[in-house]
Amino acid sequence: MAERPEEPWLTIVGLGEDGWDGLASPARAAIEAAELVMGPARHLALLGEHRGQAVEWPVPFADGINLLLAARGRRVVALASGDPFWFGAGSSLTRHLEPGEWVAHPAPSTFALAAARLGWAVQDIACTALHAAPVPRLRPHLAPGRRILALLRDGAAVGEVAAYLGDQDFGASTIHILEALGGPRERVRAISADGSIPDDVTHPVAIGIDTAGEGRVLPSASGISDDWFEHDGQISKRPVRALTLSALAPRPGELLWDIGAGSGSIGIEWLLAHPANRAVAVEHDPVRAARIRTNADALGVDRIAVLTGSAPELLPDGVPDAVFIGGGLSQALLETLWARLPAGRRLVANAVTLESEALLVRWQAEKGGHLLRVELAEVAPIGSRRGWRASYPLVQWSVTL
Incomplete structure (x- = not known):
């Protein structure tokens, strides 16, 4: 382990739109002592003159990491917007550093300033960032009465959000446009999503959405209607699907392998269970593989990787927390998973055919776990009357390795 530095060489400073005037004393002292000040051009301009060498952070952002690390040993300040650790650059920098190499002085975040202007309780608001994410990221949050704060990449994105809300039948929502909060250019305006969009919205910009309308609301419980996919x-x-997700038991931050993913519904609902969850779908049919991505994008979850191929010949890298086998169940697949996965991982497999059912019965007898037989019937027309139409029975094996 590297020795802990006597004092931090890097100071991460959160800068507001009021520039130098808004900085607290520790942040000012760090900048006055800095040999090197790195930041985007806009932040350097907000800061004004200072003693240290000014270096504009390159684009793409990742290119600046090595540039920053090469300055290790000098007194360096990295500028970021507001609170660097809330949808900011802070963690992207500190993951490359040892404890004790850095210190941070945050400013009020855009979310805090926006909530203060609108009078909204931050703990009751969905806060998200759309400056590097697609607009459908909003989909899980859209419900009448729900309030959302979102960071946007530029003024044109306000129109994109308004159009999306209209497409989802939430055009009655109010959009609060919040520009340059905390600085001399601050401006706050309210428009209707289905109304006229100003063409003079300037960066930096955030929006507050007071959701209203007759749009469809995504349920919070597992087992959403099939027509969402x-x-x-x-x-x-x-x-x-509801029974399967209950057996998989998603926990915050976990990774799922969805093997034989079909439409991707299991993996997508796994992601909807918690915003930190991740999933990898394996699907041999390229058309279905493309459809998984379409479904994930439409439902606002983009933490799913889609691999086209057949297991066990193709399996993801790394180690999952849970595995679901919805298609392609075989002796070879189970043997491969059992050899590769460490103890404590969860596996759920569904079988419809007699051959697959027999395979699960044998493995359950040897490895333990729980077998569940599911028989469902739905009402269907029989001539002018109605009766029960049974689905194929399904056998589910759930086990912790």
Whole structure:
């Protein structure tokens, strides 16, 4: 382990739109003592003159990391917007550093300033960043009465959000446009999402959405309706999906392998369970693989990787917390997973055919776990009357390795 430095060589300073005037004493002292000050051109301009050498952070952002690390041993200040550790650059820098190499002086975040201007309680608001993410990231949060704060990349993005809200039948929502909060150029305006969009919105910009309308609301419980997904019939139907997700038991921050993913419904609902969850889908059919990505984008979850191929010949890198086998179940796949996965990982497999059922019965007898047989029937027309139409029975094996 590297020796702990006697004092930090890097100071991360959160800069507001009021520049030098808004800095607290420790941040000012760090900048006055700095040999090198790195930051985007806009931040350097807000800061004004200082003693240290000014270095504009390159684009893309990652290119500046090595530039920063090469200055180790000098007194360096890295400028960031507001609170560097809330949708900011802070953690992108500190993951490359040892404890004790850095110190941070945050300024009020855009979210805090926006909530203060609008009178909204931050703990009751969905806060997200769309400056590097697609607008459908909003989808899980859209419900009448729900309030959302979002960072945007530029003024044009306000129109993109308004159009998306209209497409989702939430055009009655109010959009609060918040420009350059905390500085002399600050401006706050309110418009209707289905109204006229100003063409003079300037960066930096955030929006507050007071959601209203007749749009469809994404349920919070597992087992959402099948028609939320595009599919060709290869989908774990809603009741089975609810049982499967209950058996998989997603926990915050966990990774799922969804093997034989079909429409991707299991992996996508795994992601909806918590914003820190991740998933990898393995699907041999390239058309279905593309559809998984479409479904994930439409439902606002982009933490899913899609691999096109068949398991066990193709399996993701790394180690998952849980594995679901929805298609392609085989002796070879189970043997491969059992050899590769460490103890404590969870596995759930669904079988419909007699051959797959027999395979699960044998493995359960040897490895333990829980077998569940599911038989479902739905009402269907029989001539002018109605009756029960049974689905194929399904056997589910759930086990912790």
